[in-house]
Amino acid sequence: MSPARRLPGFLSSTALGLTGALGLLVYIGMGHGVEALWNPTGAVIVSGGIAVAALLAFRVRELWAALSAFAAIFRDEDSISSDIEEIVAFARLCQRGQVQQAEAQGAKVRSPFLRLGFQLIVDAAPVNDILHVMNWRIQKLIEQEAAQARLFRTLAGLAPAFGLLATLVGLIGMMAQLGSATIAQVGEHMSVALVATLYGVVLANVVFKPIAIKLEQRTARRVAMLNVLLEGILLVRLGRSPTVVADALAEFVRERRDELHGAT
Template identity: 40%
Template sequence: MNPSTLIGMLVGIMLLATVLLFSTEDPALFINLPGLGIVLFGTMAATFISYPLREVLRIFGLLGTVLRNERLYARKDIEELVSLSRLWMAGDLKAVERALDNVANPFLKTGAQLVVDMTPEEDVMDLLQWRIARLRAREHAEAQLFRVMATYAPAFGMVGTLVGLVNLMFLLGDGDMTSIGQQMAIALMTTFYGVLLANLLFKPVAVKLERRTEERVALMNTIMQGISMMNRKRSPALMRETLNSFMAHYQDEINDGRKGKPAALQR
């Protein structure tokens, strides 16, 4: 599991436990199934109306992505690209083809294959840039899905609050304090559930997905620069230093204060 996600989940559970144990004499007061149902089902209903079914069904897969400890093996990709460039400059096409079969990164493999096929550099760069733009747009839409849900959850929390207040108005004349208390609980707890889900689940997932996209795009841009250098038959040693310097600078920007040059980008 992703360490930061695990820490966030544990701290969130500790926060809720603190609220339940130390802010009330009866923790069961914070459990209100009708209010929770209004928020959850209302949010899901609005999401299904807003998005096609195939996109909504990806929510669970995206949650799994956030939980996994994914790594982008930047140094491994750079070394593979340098090795391919060295074989390409030596004119050993068969060795290049064999090496391409072992490349795991499809973006790198496509770019190198186009170079081997003597595709003009402008066409190679256009294709790679299009693939980067497509990935950025797709993953932005995935993160936006959770941001939209983060706006729906508090709104349906307010819907539950209004429902509880309307029912409360009808019960005030009867003077039944038990019923009045139950309706007041629905009125208050739905807002609590909506705000909690929005700020402790939906928004953090959206931010983590956006951060994941930034890292992936940075690596793809690095590879694209290497493909361009390979096409121009630049020195493999120069390629290695250039790409490693690029990734080291990126690491400095996203890991302020950390020393060293890790072998892989990780979330």
């Protein structure tokens, strides 16, 4: 049994979500008029406030990492089938006692995770040491990607607050002209002020929160696949045959996929 191959590509759910969000905004604009939903002052306060707060709360390196992670949600994760093939090939060399060839192959693998695992096997590291080192690498990945998702969740909390700030600024301006303004002018000012709150709510619930959820799901998939690769590394270290390693990893991949997608 071999693991199913899947080519990375544009995530259909992300594409549908973006299309749906755009359609929703167009529908709202058609119902109330584009002019009624456009507030330059509110847009500047909301976007500028979020940008300033992000710069104050996070380091520039963390912001760039979050932007890079954002780009990754538009594509599926690479399949680990090639990594499993490398594990099986490495196990075959180890079974034949071709240590030097195995070490040379391990140094050429694309995955840094596998490269480290193969080096530990060549060095005859104890199984407990391999578990400790590789689990530490997985934990570091979890911490790094959790920080990226947390950044977008923070922005989701800030967006409505700055939308409210822009609304308060609009209301203050309206109150300043209350004595001389007509009812129609008051209603117009109120409408403009409330549009800023709309900006904050849309950014929080249509942009930032979905991005955070997508990143968390991506991390869960990556960790599951890294655990499969770790199982393969341990099997090779324990001297299991290439056939046993291949069959076991195929089963692990199926089980992990079932867990992630809720299959029974």
